[in-house]
Amino acid sequence: MSAHDLKTRLRTRDLRTGPKTRGTKLLLRAGLLTVLALGATFLLDPYRNYQLATSAGVFAAVAGLTLLVGLTGQLSLGHAVLMAAGGYGYALTATWVAGTLAGADGEVADGVVGWLLPLLAGVAGALVTAGVLGLLLGLAAARLRGPYLAGLTLALVIALPSVASTIPALSGAQGVSAPFVPVPDALSALIAVEQWHAWLAILVTACAVTPLVALRSGRAGLRMRAVHDDETASRLAGVDPGRVKTGAFVISSLAAGLGGVVLAIVTQQVSPGAYGLGFSLLLVVAAVVGGLGSLGGAAIGAVLVTVLPWVVDQATAGLPADLSHRLQGNLEIVLFGVVVIVVTILWPGGLSRLLQTTKFFRNTKLFQNTER
Amino acid sequence: MERLVFLLSTGLARGAVLALFALSLVIVYRAARAVNFAQAAMAIVPVYVAFAVTAASGSYWFGLASALVVGALLGAVVERWLLRLVPQDNPLPGIIVAIGLVMVLQAGLAIAFGPDHRPVHAPFSQRPFEIAGVGVLSPYDLFVLVVAAVVMGALAILFNRTTIGLQLRAAAFAPETSRLLGVRVPRMVTLGWMLSIATAALAALLLVPTGLGLDPHAADVLFVNAFAAAVIGGLDSPVGALVAGLVVGVLASLVTGYASAATAPLAVLALLTVVLLVRPHGLFAAREARTA
Numbered sequence: 001m002s003a004h005d006l007k008t009r010l011r012t013r014d015l016r017t018g019p020k021t022r023g024t025k026l027l028l029r030a031g032l033l034t035v036l037a038l039g040a041t042f043l044l045d046p047y048r049n050y051q052l053a054t055s056a057g058v059f060a061a062v063a064g065l066t067l068l069v070g071l072t073g074q075l076s077l078g079h080a081v082l083m084a085a086g087g088y089g090y091a092l093t094a095t096w097v098a099g100t101l102a103g104a105d106g107e108v109a110d111g112v113v114g115w116l117l118p119l120l121a122g123v124a125g126a127l128v129t130a131g132v133l134g135l136l137l138g139l140a141a142a143r144l145r146g147p148y149l150a151g152l153t154l155a156l157v158i159a160l161p162s163v164a165s166t167i168p169a170l171s172g173a174q175g176v177s178a179p180f181v182p183v184p185d186a187l188s189a190l191i192a193v194e195q196w197h198a199w200l201a202i203l204v205t206a207c208a209v210t211p212l213v214a215l216r217s218g219r220a221g222l223r224m225r226a227v228h229d230d231e232t233a234s235r236l237a238g239v240d241p242g243r244v245k246t247g248a249f250v251i252s253s254l255a256a257g258l259g260g261v262v263l264a265i266v267t268q269q270v271s272p273g274a275y276g277l278g279f280s281l282l283l284v285v286a287a288v289v290g291g292l293g294s295l296g297g298a299a300i301g302a303v304l305v306t307v308l309p310w311v312v313d314q315a316t317a318g319l320p321a322d323l324s325h326r327l328q329g330n331l332e333i334v335l336f337g338v339v340v341i342v343v344t345i346l347w348p349g350g351l352s353r354l355l356q357t358t359k360f361f362r363n364t365k366l367f368q369n370t371e372r
Numbered sequence: 373m374e375r376l377v378f379l380l381s382t383g384l385a386r387g388a389v390l391a392l393f394a395l396s397l398v399i400v401y402r403a404a405r406a407v408n409f410a411q412a413a414m415a416i417v418p419v420y421v422a423f424a425v426t427a428a429s430g431s432y433w434f435g436l437a438s439a440l441v442v443g444a445l446l447g448a449v450v451e452r453w454l455l456r457l458v459p460q461d462n463p464l465p466g467i468i469v470a471i472g473l474v475m476v477l478q479a480g481l482a483i484a485f486g487p488d489h490r491p492v493h494a495p496f497s498q499r500p501f502e503i504a505g506v507g508v509l510s511p512y513d514l515f516v517l518v519v520a521a522v523v524m525g526a527l528a529i530l531f532n533r534t535t536i537g538l539q540l541r542a543a544a545f546a547p548e549t550s551r552l553l554g555v556r557v558p559r560m561v562t563l564g565w566m567l568s569i570a571t572a573a574l575a576a577l578l579l580v581p582t583g584l585g586l587d588p589h590a591a592d593v594l595f596v597n598a599f600a601a602a603v604i605g606g607l608d609s610p611v612g613a614l615v616a617g618l619v620v621g622v623l624a625s626l627v628t629g630y631a632s633a634a635t636a637p638l639a640v641l642a643l644l645t646v647v648l649l650v651r652p653h654g655l656f657a658a659r660e661a662r663t664a
Contacts (some may be wrong), residue, residue, distance in 0.1 A: 036572040073464060075468075077471075123373040140645065140649060145463075145652075146653060147406070147467065147605065147607075149410075150409065150467055151407065151596075151599045151600075151603060151644075154409075154599070155596050155637075156641060158593060158596045158637055159638055159641045162634045162638050163638065166634060281471055281474070284468065285471075285475075326486055330480075330487070331479070333475045334483070336477030337471075337476035337477075337479065338472070339472075340468060340471050340472035341476070344458065344468045344469050345457045345465075345469065346471070348459075
């Protein structure tokens with residue numbers, strides 16, 4: 001993209017389709033998808049709803065990651081740490097608020113206030129912790145290229161257990177517990193707790209992903225692509241590459257932090273063991289398999305990395321004990337590794353590229369990605 | 373004082389292993405202009421082979437030799453049949469393929485050999501010598517230092533004093549010109565990978581007896597520390613990798629001794645961050661050309 005081309009596009013972007021109609025359309029579409037997802041939870045049994053909630057949390061983080069890698073070309077191997085930051089932020093803030101509410105009259109507060117206030121405060125806390133960590137990393141990322149940034153974020157993942165055992169509030173390898181969010185009285189006759197948690201997961205994830213969709217198709221996304229394609233040209237066109245890269249990292253971190261909130265709500269637990277190197281690499285796998293830069297692809301990738309391990313475990317359960325013990329937790333990693341290599345070499349658009357070529361999705365933007 | 377001397381000397385032995393591994397990263401960076409994120413997984417495969425050979429033959433030295441051979445073969449196979457297929461115009465696909473390779477190799481090893489730690493015995497005693505009542509190096513630490521020094525010396529002679537070394541450096545520095553002058557550049561890249569993985573395998577083999585034992589992730593922390601060392605030294609500079617490797621090794625040893633074992637990764641992370649922010653291309657590397 002030449003500098004002039006970029007300048008014209010930056011100027012005319014919002015004239016073609018007004019920001020107002022574009023925004024309204026986007027919100028309508030996001031609302032529709034969210035309602036569909038909420039409705040779908042009625043068709044699932046409790047365990048499937050638990051898997052759906054986990055996938056939703058992973059989806060939020062993968063969506064942030066795929067946007068970062070696909071649009072700005074910055075590869076982070078440390079998004080699990082950003083999720084953990086969000087999870088810790090949520091668990092500590094929500095526990096503290098719940099404790100304060102209970103402290104006034106000595107009992108756990110009843111009704112909506114009892115769980116909603118801690119939940120909202122926890123989400124705010126998660127956004128602060130993940131955002132601050134993302135800002136620090138983003139400031140570093142603005143100065144670094146590919147392998148350096150990947151190495152720095154890798155070192156961060158390896159250091160997470162040390163961080164958790166050095167800061168007393170994080171209580172080491174054991175981790176901290178997040179308050180249980182009970183089903184509200186009005187709904188308790190209707191839905192089980194797994195389904196309620198799936199609802200919360202879907203709502204939080206919708207709040208994480210919708211802004212990403214807006215950014216991706218708007219001016220910010222255009223700037224990110226421009227910086228990725230040619231830093232010098234975009235600087236000449238008045239776009240500051242450092243600011244764009246840092247901003248992209250912060251946005252991506254916020255989404256990952258909300259993903260951490262979802263996992264904390266569902267599991268009621270945040271510990272460094274759950275956010276290790278293996279999990280961090282799985283997030284990269286999900287982004288690559290779905291197609292870098294594609295948010296629809298991120299959703300498919302997230303479901304894949306959540307559900308495939310379970311499928312493999314089911315399939316190997318019938319084998320002799322020694323063999324199934326060895327295969328458990330490893331066979332799916334081998335499969336994921338092979339898939340990532342094959343996709344990167346033979347099929348660089350991932351699944352989203354494949355779906356985009358089918359007739360049904362050709363005219364939608366859902367699976368658009370940035371691989372050329 | 374006694375504690376300081378002990379920590380410094382063990383730090384030096386750990387630093388030698390680190391420097392060796394960092395050197396392997398520098399070799400592959402110079403050959404292929406890429407950081408190999410699969411270095412730890414690729415280094416641990418030959419160690420498993422060495423473990424099996426030592427168990428079968430009863431000789432540590434057969435095991436060591438087989439690790440070097442298998443490491444070189446693995447380097448050649450991965451470079452020829454995998455990485456040559458990856459688009460080279462930006463570093464991202466290469467890193468992602470390396471991550472896929474890490475997953476395949478490490479999970480594959482866990483399936484083949486079981487996920488447990490296997491105890492590995494050092495060929496020499498690990499009890500420190502005492503000089504004037506102060507524990508200094510163990511015979512095994514001494515062995516590590518000697519092997520590391522010999523290998524680094526051999527690599528320095530290979531790169532600086534032989535025709536092959538000249539071709540390797542030329543192919544890395546100016547591939548097009550070298551090709552015009554008759555250097556078989558692709559073959560030199562493969563050779564660089566073979567040298568690199570063999571060196572990394574040796575470093576991992578030297579490390580394993582000092583740790584918890586052999587498991588598929590035994591070299592992960594070594595990789596992160598060596599990456600930090602290689603970046604601090606400048607990915608292009610073998611001397612930088614050597615010096616930075618020793619510095620990081622001593623630093624980690626001092627922090628472990630005076631604070632706690634858990635703080636060592638934090639110290640390395642902090643050092644890496646500071647160096648990357650102040651001089652993103654390392655302390656020993658040449659500056660990059662500036663853009664607008």
